[in-house]
Amino acid sequence: MLSTVRKSVLATSKQTLLTTSLRSGLLSTKTPLLKYTANAALRFNSTFQIPETQKGVVFYEHDAGLKYEDIKVPEPKPHELLVKVLYSGVCHTDLHVYKGDWPEIKYKFDPYLVGGHEGAGIVVGMGSQVAGWKLGDLAGIKWLQSSCQSCEFCETGHESNCPEAELSGATHNGSFQQYATTDAVQAAKLTKPEELPNWGNENFNEYMAKVSPILCGGLTVYKALKASNLKPNQWCLITGCAGGLGSLATQYAKAMGFRVIGIDSGDDKKEFFNKMGGEVFIDFRKTDNIVKDIQEATHGGPHAVVNLATSSDSISLSTKYCRTNGTIVLVGLPAGAVVKSDVFDHVVKSLKIVGSYVGNRADTREALEFFNRGLVNSEVKVVGLSQLEQVFDDMEQRKIVGRVVVDTSN
Numbered sequence: 405m406l407s408t409v410r411k412s413v414l415a416t417s418k419q420t421l422l423t424t425s426l427r428s429g430l431l432s433t434k435t436p437l438l439k440y441t442a443n444a445a446l447r448f449n450s451t452f453q454i455p456e457t458q459k460g461v462v463f464y465e466h467d468a469g470l471k472y473e474d475i476k477v478p479e480p481k482p483h484e485l486l487v488k489v490l491y492s493g494v495c496h497t498d499l500h501v502y503k504g505d506w507p508e509i510k511y512k513f514d515p516y517l518v519g520g521h522e523g524a525g526i527v528v529g530m531g532s533q534v535a536g537w538k539l540g541d542l543a544g545i546k547w548l549q550s551s552c553q554s555c556e557f558c559e560t561g562h563e564s565n566c567p568e569a570e571l572s573g574a575t576h577n578g579s580f581q582q583y584a585t586t587d588a589v590q591a592a593k594l595t596k597p598e599e600l601p602n603w604g605n606e607n608f609n610e611y612m613a614k615v616s617p618i619l620c621g622g623l624t625v626y627k628a629l630k631a632s633n634l635k636p637n638q639w640c641l642i643t644g645c646a647g648g649l650g651s652l653a654t655q656y657a658k659a660m661g662f663r664v665i666g667i668d669s670g671d672d673k674k675e676f677f678n679k680m681g682g683e684v685f686i687d688f689r690k691t692d693n694i695v696k697d698i699q700e701a702t703h704g705g706p707h708a709v710v711n712l713a714t715s716s717d718s719i720s721l722s723t724k725y726c727r728t729n730g731t732i733v734l735v736g737l738p739a740g741a742v743v744k745s746d747v748f749d750h751v752v753k754s755l756k757i758v759g760s761y762v763g764n765r766a767d768t769r770e771a772l773e774f775f776n777r778g779l780v781n782s783e784v785k786v787v788g789l790s791q792l793e794q795v796f797d798d799m800e801q802r803k804i805v806g807r808v809v810v811d812t813s814n
């Protein structure tokens with residue numbers, strides 16, 4: 405079926421690994437958690453036999469139901485890889501896309517759309533113009549699916565700002581399926597765990613599950629922290645600090661030498677935030693003067709705020725408590741969010757407000773390096789791809805702590 409599919413032997417050991425217990429406040433108890441036994445069979449194949457059909461989660465219009473069904477395996481275009489997706493993180497963006505929260509994006513229903521943009525898997529096919537990849541390589545599917553490579557933004561490492569950018573899970577079918585195509589230029593090169601001293605091949609499945617949230621969540625928060633102008637020992641406030649991006653941001657910020665204060669809600673989220681290395685947790689539902697609490701805890705306010713919370717009000721609130729001369733980074737994208745800042749205060753405090761949007765290929769490599777070196781450990785809960793609708797429900801009810809990853813084998 406694929407002219408360029410060549411024989412390749414990828415042997416790896418089968419591994420079972422107990423998923424983290426429900427204790428650390430995860431998905432609701434009705435969502436069965438799985439062991440890392442999925443997809444082992446594939447890696448015993450000496451030749452990549454690619455099926456005609458596969459399992460995927462699709463939707464035919466916004467917010468009208470997800471369908472876990474048999475769909476065709478896509479054929480890679482000349483510039484594309486065909487990736488056997490093993491695991492995919494579930495980003496809140498996937499829920500925004502499903503709900504149609506952002507009318508600005510030209511979603512591609514053909515006739516359906518497959519979401520997902522934190523896909524980790526194995527290269528099992530490729531188009532004739534692909535360079536730099538070979539069958540059996542490990543690849544990551546990111547939000548930025550492709551860009552023109554010739555505009556002023558692509559020329560200067562700002563490819564996500566490309567007016568011709570294609571977006572995985574929004575304008576190009578994404579990683580909530582067993583086989584996905586992805587542009588070979590933007591696909592992330594994943595290191596094989598056997599080449600990493602603190603992983604080894606016996607943890608192959610765990611590695612692939614845990615690396616998947618780095619492809620968007622980790623990349624995005626790492627880039628946002630680079631945009632924050634923070635210096636070591638300065639205070640970084642993270643809103644939504646126990647969510648998917650927030651739990652990663654807490655770890656990246658610690659690893660980059662910053663002190664972390666976080667805002668979220670719930671004892672499970674506080675426990676998780678502290679486990680991730682956060683110093684001060686502010687429960688936005690339990691404080692009657694959040695600005696005062698924050699400024700007292702940081703002796704004058706955080707030097708930077710990374711807004712990750714899925715709440716519009718919390719974004720404008722950050723302009724009230726940010727330290728003089730501080731930087732406010734906009735990352736979270738609640739539907740219709742607007743940031744309001746009192747101009748007089750903004751000027752007198754010389755505040756900077758910057759938008760930060762995923763990251764480029766160098767940022768991706770750097771963010772993955774933090775993970776590969778063990779400086780960031782994405783705490784994931786693995787459930788079957790068929791459970792995606794439940795994951796979205798839990799995410800909408802803010803029940804999820806950390807990142808949920810779907811295993812495409814069930």
Ligand SMILES: NC(=O)c1ccc[n+]([C@@H]2O[C@H](COP(=O)([O-])OP(=O)(O)OC[C@H]3O[C@@H](n4cnc5c(N)ncnc54)[C@H](O)[C@@H]3O)[C@@H](O)[C@H]2O)c1
Nearest residue numbers: 496497624644647648649668713714715735736737761762
């Ligand atoms: N700019 C980018 O490039 C980029 C990239 C990835 C994700 N995002 C966006 O970032 C946001 C977060 O994504 P996620 O996957 O981490 O979502 P998530 O659902 O995993 O986490 C959101 C967290 O925000 C918390 N929260 C809700 N209201 C709050 C409030 N008022 N104050 C503090 N915390 C509050 C929730 O409890 C939850 O823990 C989404 O809007 C997503 O679309 C943007």
Ligand SMILES: CCCCCCO
Nearest residue numbers: 495497547620737762
């Ligand atoms: C404009 C949407 C940004 C979402 C990035 C990937 O989560």
Ligand SMILES: [Zn+2]
Nearest residue numbers: 495497620621
């Ligand atoms: Zn994302």
Ligand SMILES: [Zn+2]
Nearest residue numbers: 552555558566
């Ligand atoms: Zn471009």
